Amino acid sequence: xxxxxxxxxxxxxxxxxxxxxxxxxxxxxxxxxxxxxxxxxxxxxxxxxxxxxxxxxxxxxxxxxxxxxxxxxxxxxxxxxxxxxxxxxxxxxxxxxxxxxxxxxxxxxxxxxxxxxxxxxxxxxxxxxxxxxxxxxxxxxxxxxxxxxxxxxxxxxxxxxxxxxxxxxxxxxxxxxxxxxxxxxxxxxxxxxxxxxxxxxxxxxxxxxxxxxxxxxxxxxxxxxxxxxxxxxxxxxxxxxxxxxxxxxxxxxxxxxxxxxxxxxxxxxxxxxxxxxxxxxxxxxxxxxxxxxxxxxxxxxxxxxxxxxxxxxxxxxxxxxxxxxxxxxxxxxxxxxxxxxxxxxxxxxxxxxxxxxxxxxxxxxxxxxxxxxxxxxxxxxxxxxxxxxxxxxxxxxxxxxxxxxxx
Numbered sequence: 001x002x003x004x005x006x007x008x009x010x011x012x013x014x015x016x017x018x019x020x021x022x023x024x025x026x027x028x029x030x031x032x033x034x035x036x037x038x039x040x041x042x043x044x045x046x047x048x049x050x051x052x053x054x055x056x057x058x059x060x061x062x063x064x065x066x067x068x069x070x071x072x073x074x075x076x077x078x079x080x081x082x083x084x085x086x087x088x089x090x091x092x093x094x095x096x097x098x099x100x101x102x103x104x105x106x107x108x109x110x111x112x113x114x115x116x117x118x119x120x121x122x123x124x125x126x127x128x129x130x131x132x133x134x135x136x137x138x139x140x141x142x143x144x145x146x147x148x149x150x151x152x153x154x155x156x157x158x159x160x161x162x163x164x165x166x167x168x169x170x171x172x173x174x175x176x177x178x179x180x181x182x183x184x185x186x187x188x189x190x191x192x193x194x195x196x197x198x199x200x201x202x203x204x205x206x207x208x209x210x211x212x213x214x215x216x217x218x219x220x221x222x223x224x225x226x227x228x229x230x231x232x233x234x235x236x237x238x239x240x241x242x243x244x245x246x247x248x249x250x251x252x253x254x255x256x257x258x259x260x261x262x263x264x265x266x267x268x269x270x271x272x273x274x275x276x277x278x279x280x281x282x283x284x285x286x287x288x289x290x291x292x293x294x295x296x297x298x299x300x301x302x303x304x305x306x307x308x309x310x311x312x313x314x315x316x317x318x319x320x321x322x323x324x325x326x327x328x329x330x331x332x333x334x335x336x337x338x339x340x341x342x343x344x345x346x347x348x349x350x351x352x353x354x355x356x357x358x359x360x361x362x363x364x365x366x367x368x369x370x371x372x373x374x375x376x377x378x379x380x381x382x383x384x385x386x387x388x389x390x391x392x393x394x395x396x397x398x399x400x401x402x403x404x405x406x407x
Contacts, residue, residue, distance in 0.1 A: 001259055006162030007144030010175030012198040012240040013037040016143045017136035018150030021129030023077040023115075023122060029150035031126070033133040034072045034194060035102060040236035042069040042110070043207040045214045047231035053081035055111045056232060058091035066107040067203055069236055072194055073098050073111050073130060074151050076179070080113040080121050081229040090121045097127040101134040112192050112232050114153055114179060148177040151192055155179050159270040165259045167252045170243040172199045176263045180271035191218060191271055193233040195263060199256055200239035201246040208249075209257045210235045217264035220296065220389040221272040222304045235260075269390050273373070278392035282312045283375040284322075287386040294331045295387035301329035302376065303391030312374055313393035317342060317365035319351045322376055339379040344371035 009016050013036050021031040044063040046056050062069055073094055080087045095109035102109075113121070137143070148158040162175035180191030201209075214233060239245070246252045273281035284302040289295035302308055305325035311318040319340055327335065336355040341348055346368045351360055368374070 001262060002164040003262075004162045004164055004173075006141065006173075006175045007148055007160035007177045008034050008175050008194055008196045009139045009141065009144040010162035011173040011196045011238070013238050014175070014196045015137040015139045016147040017133045017138065018143075018146030018148070019129070019133060019136060021075070021132065022125045023075055029146065029152075030075060030077045031129040031133060032074045032147040032150040033098070033130070033137065034147060034196065035137055036070050036196070036236060036238045038238040038240055039068050039070060039108070040238045041201065041203040041206050042067060043203065043210045043235040045211055045233045047229060049229050049231070051082065051229045053079055053113060053230040054083055054087035054091050055080055055113045056230060057088060058095070059110050059112070059232060059234065062107055062110055063234075068108060069110050070104045070108040071098050071102055071110065072234060072236075073109060073133075074192065074194070075113050075115075075121065075126060075129070076151050076153050077115040078113060078119045078121055079115045079117045079230050081117040083118070083120055086120060090123045090126070093123055094126055094130065097130040098134075101131055110234055112230070112234075114151065114192055114230055117229060144175070144177065151177070151179040153179065156274055157270075159267055159274070161263055161266045163259050163262055165255050167199065167241070167246070167255050168244040170241050172241045172243055172256065172259070173197065174199070174259050174263050176267055178267040178271060180274070191231055193218065193264075193267055195233070195235040195260070197235070197237045198239065198241040199237050199246065200241060200243050201237050201256065205246050205248070205253055206235060206237050209253070209260050213257065213261050213264050216387075217261065217268040220300065220387070221268050222300065222389070222391045272390035272392055278398075279395060280312055280371070280393045281373040282309065282391045282393055283373070283388055284391075285375060285377045285386065285388045286380065287377065288379045288381045288383060289385040289387070290383040292385045292387055294333075295385050296389070297329050297331045298326050298333070298378065298380070299387050299389035301325045302378075303389045306394055309391060309394035312369065313395050315366045315369040317351055317360070317362065317369060319357070322378065323355070326378065333380045333382060337381045339381070341377040342368050342374065343377060344368050344374045346371050
């Protein structure tokens with residue numbers, strides 16, 4: 001696998017555009033479009049929140065009932081959630097506008113929104129934005145970046161990644177972008193993730209690869225414990241790499257799945273590290289577990305603990321909060337067998353052994369915990385399974401950002 005500089009235009013046949021359409025105040029970019037020159041197999045995963053935004057319902061229709069797609073239209077600033085039949089109608093109107101511009105069927109257009117819940121989209125602005133975006137579509141690196149910037153809300157940085165792999169003697173590329181900073185919790189978040197590949201792969205295998213991997217990537221991050229109404233991950237494959245079509249779980253499927261995992265894990269960590277007000281990416285790795293599921297539950301419990309997140313912000317090696325969070329996770333382990341380490345670019349430090357604190361240096365611990373990325377490693381000595389979860393510290397700025405979000 002080769003990591004390349006790229007985003008959603010990295011794979012063959014994909015163009016993108018991003019711009020200010022007038023949804024947000026000022027001149028902030030707020031609309032993006034991605035288009036494939038060839039029909040794509042479409043796969044998707046969506047929020048588990050019972051309250052689903054209109055774009056989620058529209059995309060489920062396209063992915064599950066139609067199965068193919070050619071374009072994605074995204075707006076930021078307004079979530080189009082809790083907007084009833086009118087909001088769903090605006091999804092269809094957006095798709096129709098894109099379809100007319102591109103000369104395709106409206107059921108080949110996916111839509112996504114992110115922003116404030118409860119407000120109706122300014123549909124005339126959206127439809128004009130679609131026409132303007134059509135005229136800006138390019139397959140350049142810059143076009144991908146503009147699209148990535150246009151889907152941001154409280155994000156502080158754009159989030160893109162791309163890789164190349166060889167499948168059947170052909171170079172296959174996967175490129176992606178995402179947004180996510182707040183209302184982020186396992187089972188996806190206010191996260192929109194758009195993944196484009198030129199791989200030739202059946203719809204069944206494409207959906208399987210995505211669904212399986214989401215559980216180990218996007219579903220293993222948390223910023224604030226809130227599961228959004230708009231969570232969407234879309235994966236489009238247009239087959240232009242001309243590799244032998246992947247129709248079963250063989251070597252080619254595994255190669256594709258590994259590349260997809262790198263893309264998803266990278267984007268997931270970018271979101272966790274860019275949590276609202278965050279100063280550090282906080283990873284918890286549980287090793288020595290009886291099963292992967294046990295390790296996942298324990299790891300997620302720690303990164304969701306507000307007390308632990310506050311300790312990470314304060315660079316405080318308050319290991320008791322980590323053991324506490326593991327203890328109320330709902331899975332069984334022996335606290336008196338747990339070893340715990342903190343590690344970062346500044347080094348690795350063992351804090352407890354067999355559930356008892358060691359005579360470690362608080363000064364050294366603070367040094368390790370003062371880096372931009374910090375990991376807690378818990379060895380529960382029950383087996384060979386492991387799992388990682390990603391979150392961030394809890395800062396004063398998180399409250400400020402969310403207190404003023406609509407203003």
